[in-house]
Amino acid sequence: MVDVMLEFMLGxxxxxxxxxxxHQVIFNPIIIGAALISxxxxxxxxxxxxxxxxKAVS
Numbered sequence: 001m002v003d004v005m006l007e008f009m010l011g012x013x014x015x016x017x018x019x020x021x022x023h024q025v026i027f028n029p030i031i032i033g034a035a036l037i038s039x040x041x042x043x044x045x046x047x048x049x050x051x052x053x054x055k056a057v058s
């Protein structure tokens with residue numbers, strides 16, 4: 001019953017989900033690493049932007 005519901009809701013994405021679950025050990029560190037890199041560099045850009053704005057106001 002659950003398989004039928006998943007097949008209906010996910011449709012063609014079901015195969016992608018199966019591939020992801022089989023290779024989860026590889027994909028999870030990649031996703032977490034990408035999130036951490038974006039957080040680190042995003043924070044750095046905001047800090048530099050705020051410093052530039054403060055210098056312009058002074």
